[in-house]
Amino acid sequence: MILEAVLLQVKKGMETEYEEAFRGASKIISSMKGYISHELQRCIEVEGKYLLLVKWETLEDHTVGFRQSNEYQEWKKQLHHFYNPFPTVEHFEKVKL
Incomplete structure (x- = not known):
């Protein structure tokens, strides 16, 4: 399992519109092969800051x-205009303890 972690900064004043758009776009990502789950967290201290966590079966999923699919083009169309700056995406794997 791979965890995709993305810090998102939404343009000021667009938070409500973003959250509504994200709810709709969630149908896109949740339909993809290898998708396990996702959640969007709103930062308490910094206005417009969000954390997106997505679990995938593999990094390539x-x-x-996803990234090379037609569905991703629709995801971009619905969400990417909200971000400034554009977010950095990182992937993590669980450490066995």
Whole structure:
């Protein structure tokens, strides 16, 4: 399992509109091969800051399967205009303890 973590900064005053758009776009990502789950967290201290966490079965399910799909083009269309600056996406794997 891979965890995709993205810090998102939404343009000032667009938070409510963003959250509504994200609810709709969630149907896109949740339909993808290898998708496990996702959640969006709103920062308490910083207005407009969000944390998106997405669990994928493999890294390629995200980087190839989703990112190179037609569905991703629709995801971009619905969400990317809200971000400033554009977010950095990082991937994590669980450490066995």
